[in-house]
Amino acid sequence: MTFAIQLQLKRAEGALVRVLGLVGRRGYEVIRVEARPSGDERVMDVVMTVQSDRPADVLVRHMAKLFDVVEIQEMREMSK
Amino acid sequence: MNNAKLLVQALEQEGVDVIFGYPGGAIMPFYDALVGSRLRHILVRHEQAAVLGADGYARATGRVGVCVATSGPGATNLVTGIANAFLDSVPLVAITGQVASPLMGTDAFQEVDTFGITMPVVKHSFLVKRAAVLPWMVREAFRLARSGRPGPVLIDLPKDVQNAAACGGYEPAPIEQPPAPEPQAVARAAELLRASRRPVVYAGGGIGMGCAVDEFRAFVAATRIPVVSTLKGLGALPGDHELYLGMLGMHGFRAANRAIQECDVLVCVGARFDDRATGKLSEFAPRARVIHMDVDAAEVGKLRRPDVAVVGGLRPALRTLSIPLEIDSWRRTCRAFTAEHAWNYDAPGAGVYAPRFLKRLSEAADGETIITCDVGQHQMWVAQHCRFRRPEHHLSSGGLGTMGYGVPAAIGAQLGRPQARVISVTGDGSIMMNLQELATLVRYDLPIKIVLLDNRALGMVRQWQELFFEHRYSEVDLSDNPDFVRVAEAFGIPAFRLEDRREETQAIERLTRDRGPVLAHVLIDPQANVWPLVPPGHSNEVMMEGAHR
Incomplete structure (x- = not known):
């Protein structure tokens, strides 16, 4: 299954690496990732496409726990 | 500054x-x-x-x-x-x-x-x-x-x-309480409990870590649901409680695993469906609807999809769910499981039978004794045969399984609770991983008791090689161990050796009465195995048994 996750991330030391590392460690594969500055210089907007047999909601809950994740805004299934 | x-x-x-x-x-x-x-x-x-x-x-x-x-x-x-x-x-x-x-x-x-x-x-x-x-x-x-x-x-x-020069002062961090679970989720859990006929509580380490022991015990007293425990959940309910069926999982007791397999509602409280607890996940509690209570939302559905997720602080949820249930018949069934599978401590021979020795030691120790473990066979024997009155009395490396944990953890525990008796149960493999800390123990004059169960091997690996690798023993022999009594004495720790079961009483007396540190070097049968055992990849219904040694 492939799905998209959109999140806001603090621009803190290692924040993006921490998110990407979590995705891989939990058994998901990053297919595409885009990170760009947001209007607020303290945060960045990240959109990623992720693939796995494992459920999307579990990964989202893991991500939501990260200290640097300000908000997980969206998750949509793209294909089976 | x-x-x-x-x-x-x-x-x-x-x-x-x-x-x-x-x-x-x-x-x-x-x-x-x-x-x-x-x-x-x-x-x-x-x-x-x-x-x-x-x-x-x-x-x-x-x-x-x-x-x-x-x-x-x-x-x-x-x-x-x-x-x-x-x-x-x-x-x-x-x-x-x-x-x-x-x-x-x-x-x-x-x-x-x-x-x-x-x-x-x-x-x-x-x-x-x-x-x-x-x-x-x-x-x-x-x-x-x-x-x-x-x-x-x-x-x-x-x-x-x-x-660099400091900027500003320091304000201590606030103590935060976890958010209370959604009332609707707790209400659904209560409905499920009321409709259940064969419920079982699967108690994990979250109860102790979440300071919810009192609420958990009140919940068990009100519902009178039989309880099984994970390794880290030991002590959430006192080990001699009438509703306690024992540890579940790979080296769990048969009564605990049977109750799980037959239950219709599984109440998971602060546990995480770890593979050592569940065995083959798809066959774990196959007939059960699951209530999963956890402070960590990411645990919900990670391995087993619950029917009701109660996410948040355990204490308020347990208080609300403390309701009487009509499950007398199921309780009798569980009691029958316990009676049918009661442990037989009568092992033949003149040597020390580790399960019996640890049970006797645990019974002789006072209710505030802390036992730390290393990792391996002795760790499972402690979990099976020692009784704990509180979770913080049993310190064991559960998730990572870190050999070398026992002695340093005992040092930390003794410094944190100077009045408590601290016993570190270790093996001849594990103790060598942090042996140097005997010097720390002596330096700070810590009265820690060390029970070193010595089978001259890496026992748990040897057991698996015997059972699952056709007796092909590979790099598990430790028959060239040093003389541990002399090693302890070289560090300045009094030590003695125990080989004959007739000397057990005297040894236990020293371990529970001596004021200072002591190391008991306990020689056990090198062929002794930990039973029961759920073979890897199998359901918890498949429990191997072997001879007492």
């Missing part, structure tokens, strides 16, 4: 009384600031013992454990212990020195990327690049370590930042 001094003051203001560490080049400003501080620093002989000591301190007291190391090898020696705390959800703050900021990224002497190396095994980590953010980072580190699902937090502190 420099930042190193500010950090020491911050630790004092957080109520830290003991820290475990080892100095070195990049952490020297911090050690300089320690001089004259009211913090008690425990100088270990290897950094791994600093972090495992802080872990034992945290588990025994419920407070945040603190350890300190220098950059490079000091920091990498902490990694196993940080991972240990991560997998067992132990509140910990690890402080590491780092090379000065201008040198970072240049392969400087004793430079490693501590922040990067530890990232997968911390709840969070901070690299302090500017003096101004240090107070905020320390406060957040303590808040994060103990809030929600506890865990380890790393602060990596370059030497120049330690030396």
